[in-house]
Amino acid sequence: MAAPCGRRSCSQYLLHLAQDNLDFRLPEIKALLSLRGKPFRPGEKFEEKSPFWCLDGLSEEHVRGIMARSVCAKSAFELWGHGQTHGQLKTSLLAYPPENMSPYLQKDSTYRINVYTFNKTLEFKDRIQRIDAMEYLPFEGAVSLKSPDHVFCLLEDYGTDPNNIPEEPFHVYFGRWVADGQRELIRSYSVKNRHFIGNTSMDAGLSFIMANHARVKENDLVFDPFVGTGSLLVACSHFGAYVCGTDIDYNTIHGKGRSSRTNQKWRGPDENIRANLRQYGTEKSYVDVMVSDASKAVWRQGLLFDAIITDPPYGIRESTRRTGSHKDTTKPPEDFCGESHVSVSMAYHLSDIFADLLNFSAHHLVMGGRLVYWLPIYSPEYCEEMVPLHPCLRLVSNCEQTLSSHTSRRLLTMEKFKEPQEADLLSHLSEQRFSPYQGHNSFREKYFSGVNKRGPKEENGINGE
Ligand SMILES: C[S@@+](CC[C@H](N)C(=O)[O-])C[C@H]1O[C@@H](n2cnc3c(N)ncnc32)[C@H](O)[C@@H]1O
Known part of the structure; x- marks a missing residue:
């Protein structure tokens, strides 16, 4: 035979x-x-x-x-x-x-x-x-x-x-x-036993899958612009990469404020991302994290990362917001959170989040470096044209994780193949591909409208829950 x-x-x-x-x-x-x-x-x-x-x-x-x-x-x-x-x-x-x-x-x-x-x-x-x-x-x-x-x-x-x-x-x-x-990593890195967690901590298995899709390797420098509790940094540091991140939320970055654990009111003194890496013996890979707004250009030109791997906010369990000035807003925005240390914040449309993320990656990835991130999807309306593209980034893979009968999220992997020119800068306003994400929190509205129609049972975890 x-x-x-x-x-x-x-x-x-x-x-x-x-x-x-x-x-x-x-x-x-x-x-x-x-x-x-x-x-x-x-x-x-x-x-x-x-x-x-x-x-x-x-x-x-x-x-x-x-x-x-x-x-x-x-x-x-x-x-x-x-x-x-x-x-x-x-x-x-x-x-x-x-x-x-x-x-x-x-x-x-x-x-x-x-x-x-x-x-x-x-x-x-x-x-x-x-x-x-x-x-x-x-x-x-x-x-x-x-x-x-x-x-x-x-x-x-x-x-x-x-x-x-x-x-x-x-x-x-x-x-x-x-x-x-x-497979053992899924158990040994389970967020259930992790020192510092939040409502949107990414599940261990998916964090390692993301690090693999990004081809993270020893001595790489990896960045997460929406770092939260640093689950993705934990996975990348396990593979020997140096890791850093930013988050708009002061309490998350400084490990302060209310705890996400049911039996604990406030976060303990050492509940932070560095302590998470210490827990797994990878503290030497910790570069730093800082409070910063991903919509603002705070990094000097020429700073390059080997991989950018992130789970942007969708507005389900956290608001999508960015820093603003009093010029930008005449009344307090709807999603302003009283506990936040950001004095003025304004809506950060999903369309802008993705455009900023792709532009940032085109400028701050090494050639051949990969961006790996999640795109939330309202399944009845999904079509491939909705996937954000960039002239300097090649789409490598697009994988679906179903969350409920009407929602899913797609793990997108893109690879930089070209240095950006002036003309390659994505314009948020003219870029029609992003239209499904134009309305502020439109995904959020659809997500909850579907839940209401079908009952709360179908509200599957998003952002790692
Ligand atoms: C889905 S969570 C990330 C969870 C993270 N992967 C983890 O494992 O904990 C999204 C994060 O983005 C942050 N965020 C929201 N708007 C932001 C902005 N404009 N700039 C930077 N971070 C932002 C939120 O505070 C939240 O921590």
């Missing part, structure tokens, strides 16, 4: 991916490959939504590098055989070059075979029967369940429909385990 994943002469690798955040997986793996200068080369019959991907053209070192970063991939295997039935798997395995197998099957080494089934639970006896059936492979070493030198895995794919599980698997794979991904 011709191997469904393509060539046999060089190794193929099988990625087992988590079945959540489906949209985010391909851009993550592509970004991590491109960090190592490798293109994404899927095997034949690649299915993006499948939990199993065969990849060509990689070395074990590349695969280990990807797995050391990925939060979307669970495990990676050197693929020894594959088929649509166990018979086909056997034919495929027997055709695998023996010289590639033998280093792992030696007499003086121990091994274990795991059985993994996707979308079906096998009884213990069936697992044992599957393992016994692999006896046609020339294993010479002894079995060690506790600490084997080599781990192999038989993986069976029963499709993705839990209401329609077939008797026999659609695909079976056998391979040598190479590495696990970084």
Whole structure:
């Protein structure tokens, strides 16, 4: 049987991916490959939504590098055989070059075979029967369940429909385990156990995905203009980047004011972003954060960041505002918050937030540097033309996270490919692409109108909740 994943002469690798955040997986793996200068080369019959991907053209070192970063991939295997039935798997395995197998099957080494089934639970006896059936492979070493030198895995794919599980698997794979991904980070960095959190702290898994989409790497300088409690900086510092940020809110930057924890009224003395990095052992990566309005040009020209990664305010749990002067406003704006230290503030339209963010990124990213940010969407009206573009930034990926039946947000990744000229400055007023976001807090109005129509149950978390 011709191997469904393509060539046999060089190794193929099988990625087992988590079945959540489906949209985010391909851009993550592509970004991590491109960090190592490798293109994404899927095997034949690649299915993006499948939990199993065969990849060509990689070395074990590349695969280990990807797995050391990925939060979307669970495990990676050197693929020894594959088929649509166990018979086909056997034919495929027997055709695998023996010289590639033998280093792992030696007499003086121990091994274990795991059985993994996707979308079906096998009884213990069936697992044992599957393992016994692999006896046609020339294993010479002894079995060690506790600490084997080599781990192999038989993986069976029963499709993705839990209401329609077939008797026999659609695909079976056998391979040598190479590495696990970084799913553990989702638990160990959970905001539930984080020192300093706020109402809009970004969930750990998504923060790491954003850092990966941005291709953040060791010694990079990363900036978050809407830093909040610094969740994105925490993720970037884990990957060895130096991090800094700004926020308009004095209390957030200085870790003062009311606590977001239910059992605590005021923030404690050391509840701030620096303490969050300290909690995870990355304080050395902390550059600084400061109170600043993202709509104002406060940075000197020529200051460049390797990545800009941010979660702008949508006005759901926080107002979208910017600093103003008494000239700009004759009466206190509706969304003025009494606790704020900003003396005068005015509406900051979503359209302006995105235009400013793209312009800022075009000026302050290194060439090839990436901007990664969230765009809120009122789903019934979404079309691709709504995605903000910039003449100096190439759109790399656009991934949806559904929040409710009528709202979602899209994670946009853009890469700088050109230095901005005078003519490239986006004009907020003339740029029609942003029109869905023109009215102040129009997304907010639609968000809540949908909630009211459908009842509060559907109010799914936005901004990481
Ligand atoms: C969605 S939150 C960011 C949450 C952050 N990612 C975290 O994990 O905590 C948006 C932040 O933008 C800030 N913000 C709102 N308007 C701003 C402005 N004009 N300039 C800078 N920051 C602003 C808000 O104070 C809020 O902290």
